[in-house]
Every structure is written in structure tokens, then in C-alpha cells.
Amino acid sequence: MSRVGIRFFIKVQLALVSIILLTSHNQVSAEPYGMAGCGLGSMVPAWKNDIGQVVAATTNGSLSSQTFGITSGTSNCTTDGIVRADRVQEVFVTYNEEPLELETTQGTGERIRTIASLLGCPTHGIELGKLMKEKHSYIFEKSKEGDSTTRSQLILSRLKSKIAEDPTLKQACLY
Template sequence: MLRFGIPFFILQLTIVSLFLVSVTRTVSAEPYGMAGCGLGSMVSVWKNDIGQVLAATTNVSLSSQTFGITSGTSNCTTDGIVRADRAQEVFVTYNEEPLELETTRGTGERIRAIASLLGCPTHSYELGKLMKEKHSYIFEPTKDEESKVRSKIILSRLKAKIAENPELKQACIY
């Protein structure tokens, strides 16, 4: 798996955060001009040609239009709602290796991020502790190593362990 470093992780976390915003509220689609939907249509304050150029540049540089069309966010549909479990799955898919590494320590940015995605950001310490204790089960190798399927399995195992923990079961909305 490629390692892109902290700046790439920040970009991923920003995208996942935008994902979460769409989970908690409906984004109303407004006419967005020739640049199309995507993050650029949401952050551009100018509705003139300059605004359209900035919107298109933002969409292309962050691939937000493709992401928005696929997920139904960023003004790309009128409903703008993405299921939380899909956001969790996307996060695990793109952060599987570093999340597994942080899990061996029981702490880290990705553990805090997954705690937020699971609805219990104030319990990231407890989640990290649980993930460290159950690391071998959560990240147990599977027969089918395809990342899409593996991320679902990892997430399913993590949620099963959260359900067994009285404190996290109450705190997390997963």
C-alpha cells in the first residue's frame, strides 16, 4: 500500500469530515453553474466566471466532483444524505494499514477519526484501548484480501466488539 504521509491524511480526513456533514444535514442543491457539482460548488462565493474557474479547479484538484457524484454529496443530488456506515467503510478502506498500526499502540489520529465516524468522539481513548486488546481479531487476515471486502469485515468485527463493551455500546452510535 502506498504511503502518502501526513498531508495526504489531512486531505482524507477533510473529505471524510465533509462526508459527515452530509450525514448530519441535508445539503440543498442550488444552481451551481458550468463547473458542476462538487466541493467547488459549495465553497465558491462568486457566481461569476472567476468563481466557476475556482470551483472547477477545486473539483479537479480534490476529485470532489467524482466523489460527490458517487456518494450523492457536495450538491450532486438534491437529497445529500450519505449513510454513516458508508463513510466508515470508506475511511477504513483508505486508512486500513495506518489504522492497523495505530491499533497496535491503542492511540492515534485515525483511531480518533474512526471514533468520530462511529459516533463516539469523546470515547476515542476507550475505543483505542478496545482496539488494541482485540487487534488480532479485528485485523485477522481473511481469505479474500480485496480491500473493499476486507474493510467491511474489519468494520463488522470492530462493531461486534463495541457491542460487547458496555461503555462503548452506550456511547457509540454505529
């Protein structure tokens, strides 16, 4: 999909959300959400049925509101606003392991920028990408038999150890 197409799609989604929020007579509350999960799409009361869940999931995905909500504890993602950063990082790596590894070989990409944000250094994505490219074989090294650590935990642990060795990133990131 072209950038113009993506922008148009996002504008349509925002317009739909705005219309539904403005015309809804129910208060938006942090009630349990449907199968689409938390995020901006879960906050529209009219979207509790099956079709609404598809629209909610599309809204969450196209606007990245679910990722932001999970990270920040907003958009109906938690009841107390507290999310453990390490758990969010682990979930992200688990669901993005292969494309993240591919982007790491190039040293740039959307997932590298996202992991930089999740590690607390969103303005240092370029530096993190360079580090990840340089240390790719170590970060994504296959685990040994009998290791009880999950692959995503191992990747994160190795990445964080390399960040700790980098003078710029260890100061910038809040991992």
C-alpha cells in the same frame, strides 16, 4: 510540516475561500461538482476550471470539509442530505486501512478518533483506541479464501462486534 505551518496554511485557505465567496456574483448552488469532489471547495463557482479544482481539492483536504460533508450530507456532498453511515465508515476504512491498523497497534491516533466519530462516539476515542489495541489481532485478522466480504467490511464487522461487547462503548456509539 510543523503545527505553525499547518495553521498558517489553513488560515490562507480560509482567507482564499472567503475572498472568492465575497467577490463572487454567482450564487453558490449544489450543482454537480468537478473532479475535486464535494466539500467546501466545490461550493465556490469560480473553481470549475482545472486550476480551481486543484485549489478546491486542497481546501477540501486541508480543512477536512469533504469528510465532514460526506458524513453530514452538507457542503454539496449529497442532494438530499442523506448518507448511509455504514457506507461512509466502509469508505473511510478502505482508504485508511494500513494507517488505521498501525495506529491501532499504538491505541491512539487521528484515524482512531475519526472512526470513533463515524461510529457515533466522538468523545470516546480514547476508549475505542484502547479496545482496538487490545483486540487488534482479531479486528485486523486476514480473511479466509473465498470470503465475499471486502476487507473493510470485515474489519468494521469485527470492530462493531467488539464495541457491542464493551459496556461503555456499546452505550456511547451509534454504530
